[in-house]
Amino acid sequence: MKRNGKLSNIYLFIVFIILYAPIFYLMYYSFNSGGSMHDFEGFTLEWYKEVFHDTRLLIIVLNTFVIALLSAAISTILGVLGALAIMYVRRRQVKNTLLTLNNVLIVSPDVIIGASFLILFTIIGIKLGFASVLLSHIAFSVPIVVIMVLPKLQEMSPTLIDAARDLGASRWDVLSKVILPFITPGIFAGFFMALTYSLDDFAVTFFVTGNGFSTLSVEIYSRARQGISLSVNALSTLLFLFTIVLVIGYYFINQKGSRSKGMGVRK
Amino acid sequence: MDNKTRNIYLIPYVLWIVLFVIAPVLLVLYYSFFNVEGQFTFENYEKFFTPVYLKMTVSSFWYAFLITAFSLLIAYPTAYLLTRTKHKQLWLLLIILPSWINLLLKAYAFLGIFGTYGPANALLEVFGIGTQQILFTDFSFVFVSVYIFIPFMILPIFNSLEELNPSFIDAARDLGASAWTTFRRVVFPLTLDGVKSGCQAVFIPALSLFMITRLIAGNRVITLGTAIEQHFLVTQDWGMGSTIAVFLIIAMAIIMILTGNRK
């Protein structure tokens, strides 16, 4: 048993090493005075200075966060409603149709989503820029939230809801006191996946953006034409450290909070 | 009364489906019937059944299968071991975190790592294997694709493992089942839903991968996604691109139905 524990730790360790290897590689070269991700010549902070002097880049970073956070939050709400809707549908055929439609956007290549959204926005008459990017990010994040939340909902035994109803709970009570607490882990997973999708997306944003609005991935792609500047590495390093601190901080604050309240809110 | 409850949840969701799923799908379907010159025709569908595109379809499915298989192989133990750690939610977040760094940047990092003079080859050199060509091979393509998709596999499996009632395992062990039998007969079947949604979340997008095919595989691997991207962005033959997309959507629907709940 002991030996097993050691082996499993080694396994996890290797997985984490590989997951983080390219990121450490990027971080390492962000200090390279040589100017390329090849041949480390000497230590410098020049690239970090460049980042802070580039107001346009900073605006783009903030825009990226705003879009990611807002689209993840809104698509999580929509996705949870969608998962509830699918769960409440009794007929299997309707259920399967909804699920298939749900997954169309996950399978469709970004280029097609981008191109068809562009046509769509043109028809509806939405000006390209913040609104169109936000709408598309919400649109393509909804299905992943549904997929993350639905299994949780299906695990919930229907008798639980019936019991609550029998005990006189209102519709809202059932939702807020029974269903939502139960599926909270799924909702969080969905939110984080949506955030990931939004931060990662290039192709869709590329099509539907305009009027000076840009997100980080679009900016990086257009800058990549001349080889990636190390200031982009520096920026990624900063963002990465920032999110790590945020995630760990959030986690421990949350833990403390829930511990002090005892078993009230689990997870 | 009950019917009304359902309708409330359905309204925003169906609205989203109509606007952002059905409308684009109809647009794609509509475009697939037009050739480069904008005439209505079935030409694109005929073209899809020529050896070039059929070969591409087969190779897309093959690589998507490989990517899914390896992701599952690595993700399942990872998810399982994660559920045993002390701060499991934190570790899970740390698994997702790398995917927040821009994909193109990570791809460039892999170009460096796998390059002739990169750290991967330096490591091989240390082991006495000597410098190999890693970049632009099937290995590097599958490796990087698995790297990209693995969080999408770990997450659902982790969630279903979490839901697993530990007393089932205890019961199985008490009844004399070996660790392997317990896993095969109890743990795995009970987490099958998580495995299924993980496989869907990996296999389906893997079919339409692009960019990695160029950056990491040097266009040695051509998938349907690459062809679509080419048709939309380079040749501007939206008709042919849409036709391939129609087939992808059909393939996706079939996969969904096959792996769907049989309850």
Add this chain to the structure above:
Amino acid sequence: MKQLVRMFLLVFIVSFALMYVVSLLNSTQGYSGKNTLTIYNWGDYIDPDLIKQFEKESGIKVIYQTFDSNEAMMTKIAQGGTTFDVAIPSEYAISKMKEENLLLPLDHTKLPNLKYINPRFMDLSFDKKNTYSIPYFWGTVGIVYNPDMLHGKKPTSWNDLWDESLRNQILLVDGAREVIGMGLNSLHYSLNDTDEAHLQEAKRKLSTLTPNVKAIVGDEIKMLLANEEAAVGVVWSGDASEIMKENEKLDYVVPEEGSNLWFDNMVIPKTAKNLEGAHQFINFMLNPEHAAQNAEYVGYSTPNEKALEYLPEEIAGDERFYPDPEVTKKLEVYENLGKRMLSHYNELFLEFKMHKK
């Protein structure tokens, strides 16, 4: 439940706070003003100091937006949802944009500096009389090679690439016209050949090149060649000059069978709002001193004859990037072959890519 509500509230509050910061930053940048000019260009394809200088001289605020392919740019301009006052497409895109009425004619009286452009680069097939476009940079397609890795061998022609010693050593640029054109050129056919027999012959010839091809890549080709991942690369001359700046060992040659001559050009798309400013900007870039400064920054060849005088001799006198008319005679400009032919070229290219070693 409480936890959920708390988290979502936090997310919304943070988002709105960030939006406020963005609007503050935007106003310090002056992007909200009225007298603006939007330039739509390739990434890092202009000296940023020139933009600053132009802003100072004209009092116009420049918004610089970038695209990464001609096709993406055309899609955006055709869609019409955004304002672009000046764009810089390649020559084959210009004939397409002309067909689709995406361009506005230029007012030559507002461009006095036009006289500095070498007449050799004016009045070309893709835009007779330069009604819609002014050349910005030009160049060729050729071979970059690493003499060290080739043990002294020097490729001079396309056919040299088929040499057995180059097994797994060639990087090709991911462009259908470039690669199929290379096949055609190696057989001494025209780059703009549309004869099916010739095209099939070129395809067959190209498939025998597969063992030598290491990869077909995009912009990363520059980094890969500079890092000596491969000995030979087929690239645009502009990329070649950047690669050679990174790694001085490398050399560039325009193959003797002939090759492609390309132009990037300044145009005013139909989405333009500030016509006056757009002309002012084009004229500013045509000023020989500015053109020279830009050519030095970007590293591409300028069509501005007078600008050559302001460039250091080692740039202006470099035969590889400013070949004499004797060589340029063999070069061909891509003609607009029509959508169907272009699609056929792409399909051939796709078959070439799928051809296994």
